[in-house]
Amino acid sequence: MLNRIYDWIDDRIDITPIWRDVADHEVPEHVNPAYHFSAFVYCFGGLTFFITVIQILSGMFLTMYYVPDIINAWNSVYFLQQDVAAGVIVRGMHHWGASLVVVMMFLHTLRVFFTGAYKSPRELNWVVGVLLFAVMLGLAFTGYLLPWDMKALFATKVGLDIAESVPFIGEWIKTLLAGDATIIGAQTLTRFFAIHVFFLPAALFVLMAIHFILIRRQGIAGPL
Amino acid sequence: MSQKVTRRQFLNYSLMGVGSFMAAGMILPMGRFALDPLFKESSASDMIATSVKVADITEEPVSVDFTFEQTDGWYVSEVTDFAWVYKEGDEIIALSPVCKHLGCTVSWASDASNPERFFCPCHNGLYEKNGENVPGTPPRGPLDMYEVGESDGFLTIGAIKENELV
Amino acid sequence: MKHGKGLTFVGDSRVQKYDKPKLNRDYSEFPGRTEEFYPDFLLKEWMAGAVFLIGFLCLTVAHPAPLERMADPTDTGYIPLPDWYFLFLYQILKYTYASGPFNVVGAIIIPGIAFGALLLAPWLDGKKERHWKKRPVATGMMLIAVGIIFYTTWESVAYHDWEQQNQQGQIVFSNLDAEDPVFNDLIRTNCTSCHGGELAGGSGPNLIEPDLQPEMVEAFVRSGSGEMPAFEGQLTDEEITAISEYVAGLELTSKDEASNVEESAE
Numbered sequence: 001m002l003n004r005i006y007d008w009i010d011d012r013i014d015i016t017p018i019w020r021d022v023a024d025h026e027v028p029e030h031v032n033p034a035y036h037f038s039a040f041v042y043c044f045g046g047l048t049f050f051i052t053v054i055q056i057l058s059g060m061f062l063t064m065y066y067v068p069d070i071i072n073a074w075n076s077v078y079f080l081q082q083d084v085a086a087g088v089i090v091r092g093m094h095h096w097g098a099s100l101v102v103v104m105m106f107l108h109t110l111r112v113f114f115t116g117a118y119k120s121p122r123e124l125n126w127v128v129g130v131l132l133f134a135v136m137l138g139l140a141f142t143g144y145l146l147p148w149d150m151k152a153l154f155a156t157k158v159g160l161d162i163a164e165s166v167p168f169i170g171e172w173i174k175t176l177l178a179g180d181a182t183i184i185g186a187q188t189l190t191r192f193f194a195i196h197v198f199f200l201p202a203a204l205f206v207l208m209a210i211h212f213i214l215i216r217r218q219g220i221a222g223p224l
Numbered sequence: 225m226s227q228k229v230t231r232r233q234f235l236n237y238s239l240m241g242v243g244s245f246m247a248a249g250m251i252l253p254m255g256r257f258a259l260d261p262l263f264k265e266s267s268a269s270d271m272i273a274t275s276v277k278v279a280d281i282t283e284e285p286v287s288v289d290f291t292f293e294q295t296d297g298w299y300v301s302e303v304t305d306f307a308w309v310y311k312e313g314d315e316i317i318a319l320s321p322v323c324k325h326l327g328c329t330v331s332w333a334s335d336a337s338n339p340e341r342f343f344c345p346c347h348n349g350l351y352e353k354n355g356e357n358v359p360g361t362p363p364r365g366p367l368d369m370y371e372v373g374e375s376d377g378f379l380t381i382g383a384i385k386e387n388e389l390v
Numbered sequence: 391m392k393h394g395k396g397l398t399f400v401g402d403s404r405v406q407k408y409d410k411p412k413l414n415r416d417y418s419e420f421p422g423r424t425e426e427f428y429p430d431f432l433l434k435e436w437m438a439g440a441v442f443l444i445g446f447l448c449l450t451v452a453h454p455a456p457l458e459r460m461a462d463p464t465d466t467g468y469i470p471l472p473d474w475y476f477l478f479l480y481q482i483l484k485y486t487y488a489s490g491p492f493n494v495v496g497a498i499i500i501p502g503i504a505f506g507a508l509l510l511a512p513w514l515d516g517k518k519e520r521h522w523k524k525r526p527v528a529t530g531m532m533l534i535a536v537g538i539i540f541y542t543t544w545e546s547v548a549y550h551d552w553e554q555q556n557q558q559g560q561i562v563f564s565n566l567d568a569e570d571p572v573f574n575d576l577i578r579t580n581c582t583s584c585h586g587g588e589l590a591g592g593s594g595p596n597l598i599e600p601d602l603q604p605e606m607v608e609a610f611v612r613s614g615s616g617e618m619p620a621f622e623g624q625l626t627d628e629e630i631t632a633i634s635e636y637v638a639g640l641e642l643t644s645k646d647e648a649s650n651v652e653e654s655a656e
Contacts, residue, residue: 012403012405022427023427024426025427026426027425027427027431029424030422033438043438046438047439051446054446070461074457078457081457088454088455089447089450089451092449093446094455096450097446109508113511114529114532115522116519116522118511118512119512127512130505130509131509140473148460148461149457149559150468151456151559152458153462153463154468154469155470155472155476157470158480159472162479162497165494165497166494176258179297180264180297184463185297186297186298187296287579289574289579304464364493
């Protein structure tokens with residue numbers, strides 16, 4: 001039955017070549033930990049992706065309770081962590097995942113660097129990867145403020161002070177991020193929420209799509 | 225030599241024109257919306273009255289509270305701040321208590337070995353009485369100061385500004 | 391339906407109708423022991439993912455995500471700390487030649503150069519050679535950068551007072567009433583910079599938990615103790631008495647009875 005549905009769809013839109021390209025591509029021996037245990041270093045990229053999926057899912061679910069407002073933000077986080085079943089786990093996944101994704105991305109970057117995989121013809125994919133790293137750090141920075149606890153507020157103050165020390169345009173950057181020239185408050189929280197939940201994830205999806213399409217087009221770098 | 229514009233070129237230019245219009249039509253309102261904080265005039269802060277009589281101020285710095293209404297977008301709140309106020313000759317000086325290292329609160333003469341200085345308990349930052357940071361301690365600059373005024377004999381405190389005594 | 395040179399399409403669409411070729415390739419053309427991504431290799435990746443997920447879920451259950459007390463911008467005694475992956479940058483800003491008048495060096499120039507070099511690595515290190523041992527400059531630079539990141543992070547962690555960090559941020563429910571004039575006029579300016587914005591401890595001790603008597607508090611406020619300055623002379627006798635009674639009356643409460651937490655509108 002399922003086969004007949006698949007054939008019916010495939011007959012009309014010819015989807016087989018699309019997934020066959022992914023499913024049937026050859027994975028060479030030098031990246032396969034079953035043959036060389038040291039090849040586990042090639043897992044870091046995949047794990048980064050896995051944690052990113054966890055981040056996206058847990059983040060989507062967190063917004064079912066979270067409110068980006070200075071009166072209610074902390075109360076909503078406290079509620080979802082203390083009073084909602086599995087709230088500890090869902091917020092824990094998002095919190096610890098943020099740390100782990102940075103660790104995994106760091107290790108993945110080092111692996112690519114030390115195996116020289118960023119060299120011709122894969123320069124563009126390296127650049128996309130470094131941009132992904134920057135977007136991820138931006139997500140980490142903006143997400144840190146959202147629980148609106150003491151640590152969040154004061155760490156953001158320090159971060160915005162650093163942004164302010166950019167020559168010439170520093171004050172503009174700070175005002176644009178904070179939503180106000182002097183106050184870090186209600187408008188900062190909504191801005192950081194918008195950046196964290198809409199703007200940066202949009203950039204993340206585009207860059208990840210390019211990253212993966214380029215890997216499929218170019219294949220994985222050969223053995224050293 | 226007059227160059228002929230082909231049909232294809234003409235259509236390409238038209239596409240670019242219409243495309244730019246559509247992009248600008250969408251982006252301009254949104255961009256202005258997002259950039260609004262840059263164009264907001266910071267409201268000229270009024271002089272805030274305190275409960276301290278100008279005549280009572282001495283050369284010894286004391287902390288003077290002042291409460292003002294802070295408008296953060298749609299969120300209006302009462303904020304209480306304080307300043308270190310003393311008299312230098314005839315002039316009244318009001319220094320901000322916010323340390324220029326990491327924003328802790330400094331206090332006057334609270335360190336026994338520095339009786340004539342402002343002291344920050346967080347990382348042992350020191351300031352002279354005029355707010356100048358003591359070299360070799362963590363702060364990055366002198367303490368800010370407030371504009372001061374007088375109304376019916378009471379001290380009023382205005383906008384914060386950079387230290388002008390140093 | 392037929393168009394052009396014998397091509398057949400599905401209905402009137404542009405999707406070609408053809409005999410599906412066998413897409414499974416013959417692997418003999420590849421050197422070494424290659425294997426197909428699906429299902430062989432994907433299963434290995436998923437096993438690695440499953441092992442990771444077990445550890446990850448254990449972590450989330452064993453260590454709930456930390457949440458400090460609600461942000462209070464007026465609490466000037468709080469010593470800030472960024473999340474751990476920005477600690478190295480925070481630490482660099484403390485060095486003499488990356489802070490004070492040189493702040494722009496530490497905050498912008500050093501991170502800017504590091505990020506720019508990382509972004510442009512394929513062109514800075516443009517030779518064909520890929521093995522890390524055969525390109526000592528690139529490898530050396532990266533190792534130095536990683537070393538600096540590790541060292542400064544460690545230095546920052548070692549320098550920080552974690553006991554105070556935990557105390558200054560902890561969620562405490564108490565009967566502290568921030569609207570009380572004693573708190574607003576006296577305690578906020580004299581006490582909170584050391585004892586924390588909600589008097590639950592900072593560089594000075596927690597004033598809520600211990601069962602303090604007014605006379606005891608008064609003695610401390612008058613004559614000081616250890617690092618605590620004496621307030622006799624700075625404050626009037628009535629003020630000291632008011633502070634002492636206020637502080638002695640503080641105690642822990644449950645969340646529902648707490649008056650120190652801004653309740654959301656009901």
